[in-house]
Amino acid sequence: MALSRNRLYAWRWPAWPFLVLCATAILTYAACDGVDGPPADPQTLPDSPAPVEPPAPAEPAVTMPSAMPGGSPLAEAKPGPEPSPSPPPPPEPRSRPKPEPPPKPEATLIIAPETIHPGESARVEVRGAGAAKARVTAEGRTAPLVSINDAVWLGYISVTPIAAEGTHTLTVGLLNADGELLDSLVGEFIVKPLPSLPPPTPEETAAQEPVEAIMLPPEVITLLTPENAAIDDRVRFELHSNVSGPPRWSGPWIRPVDGQDDSPFGILRSYNGGPVISWHHGHDIVADQGQPIWTAAAGVVVFAGTLPIHGQGVIVDHGAGVFSGYWHMAKISVAPDMELLAGHEIGLIGSTGASTGPHLHWEVIVNGRDVNPLQWLEAELHP
Numbered sequence: 001m002a003l004s005r006n007r008l009y010a011w012r013w014p015a016w017p018f019l020v021l022c023a024t025a026i027l028t029y030a031a032c033d034g035v036d037g038p039p040a041d042p043q044t045l046p047d048s049p050a051p052v053e054p055p056a057p058a059e060p061a062v063t064m065p066s067a068m069p070g071g072s073p074l075a076e077a078k079p080g081p082e083p084s085p086s087p088p089p090p091p092e093p094r095s096r097p098k099p100e101p102p103p104k105p106e107a108t109l110i111i112a113p114e115t116i117h118p119g120e121s122a123r124v125e126v127r128g129a130g131a132a133k134a135r136v137t138a139e140g141r142t143a144p145l146v147s148i149n150d151a152v153w154l155g156y157i158s159v160t161p162i163a164a165e166g167t168h169t170l171t172v173g174l175l176n177a178d179g180e181l182l183d184s185l186v187g188e189f190i191v192k193p194l195p196s197l198p199p200p201t202p203e204e205t206a207a208q209e210p211v212e213a214i215m216l217p218p219e220v221i222t223l224l225t226p227e228n229a230a231i232d233d234r235v236r237f238e239l240h241s242n243v244s245g246p247p248r249w250s251g252p253w254i255r256p257v258d259g260q261d262d263s264p265f266g267i268l269r270s271y272n273g274g275p276v277i278s279w280h281h282g283h284d285i286v287a288d289q290g291q292p293i294w295t296a297a298a299g300v301v302v303f304a305g306t307l308p309i310h311g312q313g314v315i316v317d318h319g320a321g322v323f324s325g326y327w328h329m330a331k332i333s334v335a336p337d338m339e340l341l342a343g344h345e346i347g348l349i350g351s352t353g354a355s356t357g358p359h360l361h362w363e364v365i366v367n368g369r370d371v372n373p374l375q376w377l378e379a380e381l382h383p
């Protein structure tokens, strides 16, 4: 039995310290909760001491189970019931100063040359313009500019042979894709008269201008009727003066025939002793019958045929609203839609139409207006 008593004693004795420790721990835990507030309610105290893992701070309403000592990993990962069917609104962004928009690039307007003579042209370039379309208005005409790349718009303006001396203005309109005006740029160019020559004839003295007195045989003079002039102008201006796209050429043009300069652009004309009734719309180069004629710059043929006054000829579209015409040909060597490089043979020298002899009547047309072809041999005009 001693053995039995010892067993009972041994059982009782080790239980004492254990029971004391348990009671102390329970009293201590209750006292700590009482300092900070009401007894810990696991449903409302997400910030209560979490011996296992603290709740996620962004979801205080659903962290309770994970905060409970002994909470299962599954309970920690599963959120509680949603407080509302819609997700909580995003946190209010802190007020930050709005970044300033980048400064709008300054559009640059280039006019070259800035000084021209009556009947001449100028290149208009706009760089750095944030626009979907652009146009230029000068001397009573408006024409679209063409986009060379994202940063450059290009076009041409011209003045008539009787343009006034002095400062002229042009306006570039920058538009959005719907054609609404976004901004305008205004530029100036100067028209300077050609050096005047002493008038050598009575007609020029009377007109105060150089006048070319032309004598035509009866069968040719009868071609100079208003009806025939209208046919010629319709083909030259109405049908073939659109802006088809970017320039097809680059750099100065070449002379279209190996010959002698003759009747200049813009000179006043009288016929068979009559009054001055017109001015010369092109530049004449005298050459031998049958000499080759070349296109002065790259482009596409838009007309190859015969007109009553201009005779046989070719019109080439160079893009950017610029065209060239070659007339009085004996023979045409190209057809419409042919794409040509500068110097391509397009026909042979002749004297068809209202002509006094073998020569090339060379025309350049800018946005539907005849201009002086010789200026297009100069570098300053070209992109």
Ligand SMILES: [Zn+2]
Pocket: 263, 280, 282, 283, 284, 360, 361, 362
């Ligand atoms: Zn001519």
